[in-house]
Amino acid sequence: MLAGKRILLIIGGGIAAYKTLDLIRRLRERSVSVTPVMTAAAEQFVTPLSVAALAGEKVHTALFDLTSEAEMGHIQLSRVADLVVVAPATADLMAKMAQGLCSDLATTLLLATDTPVLVAPAMNVRMWDHPATQRNLATLQGDGVRVVGPNEGDMACGEFGPGRMAEPLEIVAGIEAALGQGTLTGRRVLVTSGPTLEPIDPVRYIANRSSGAQGAAIGRALAEQGAEVVFVTGPATVPPPAGVTVVRVETARQMRDAVQAALPVDAAVFAAAVADWHVEEEARSKIKKTAGTLPALRFAENPDILAEVAQMGEGRPNLVVGFAAETDDVVAHATAKRARKGCDWILANDVSPGTGIMGGTENAVTLITGDGSETWERAGKDAVAQRLAQRIAEALQ
Incomplete structure (x- = not known):
């Protein structure tokens, strides 16, 4: 080569x-x-x-x-x-x-x-x-x-x-x-990354602690292997990798639209920490604090982007990879999530307090596939991304 x-x-x-x-x-x-x-x-x-x-x-x-x-x-x-x-x-x-x-x-x-x-x-x-x-x-x-x-x-x-x-x-x-000779040269891969922000009113929103570091590392590793990467990212605290097509979004619904627009792809990696709910009716002006009264917020479910893509018929990516950020019974919950969503692989990680995983520089994951589970040693997020990119290349070959 x-x-x-x-x-x-x-x-x-x-x-x-x-x-x-x-x-x-x-x-x-x-x-x-x-x-x-x-x-x-x-x-x-x-x-x-x-x-x-x-x-x-x-x-x-x-x-x-x-x-x-x-x-x-x-x-x-x-x-x-x-x-x-x-x-x-x-x-x-x-x-x-x-x-x-x-x-x-x-x-x-x-x-x-x-x-x-x-x-x-x-x-x-x-x-x-x-x-x-x-x-x-x-x-x-x-x-x-x-x-x-x-x-x-x-x-x-x-x-x-x-x-x-x-x-x-x-x-x-x-x-x-x-040099364009990577193991993923000629492949098109979608990666989602970062948190989503779900507005309550013009100044407040619901979010999570995801930095987007792992998703950025995955996008970078796939690009280094020669893949054409479409990188759909929420408002992350780390910059997107070089050499990818960046699509910036804020809400889960915007992310779903960006994902649908990016298809078809050979593989899709859903590393974003997508909010499960959004406020049913976003206030048009700032909600004022009133003594003795609490605002009533009604929630609605966000689209399940991973399940929608994993359960597609025609046009489904050859490989769909999800993430499961859990705080307890990590492997059991992630295994159930893989079956429920219909994706090929799930990477489960423990984000409970004290691990330093969410928002940190390291990750400890268990790869769950149809053949079982495989626990990877704790490593820097770049190293985890490189290992995942190599496994994706092997699967697509």
């Missing part, structure tokens, strides 16, 4: 740099040409000789190389590749990329290129969670930079959490998707 492609591989300075040796080997196995660039810090972790031996090409390290620069080498390097891959993408490199700084060969190449860029972040968990890094990440994704990982696990520093660089084969999958 990747034979003949050319990758400009920028290796950042982190302990995860050792994984790039295996990444180069995996790419060369697929007949990919790899041109390596190393930062000065990267040379503290892996040697240019090792990188050059595996890549079969010269390693570029210096911006002021007279031989190369006589031919504007940094401009040529930045434009002859099909894809620029930064692995590991350290916090420092990501910050410089987000701000457009160019203090060495690697950052100059990144600023001078109009070639698509894929980064594989790797850093300490506290560095990854820091608001500055998350702002830089959002800026890069807004600029169209693709991101694979990071994964969650034990770190060289002795801490545990998200920040481990994605494994070489995960990065290869990200490269395939970025």
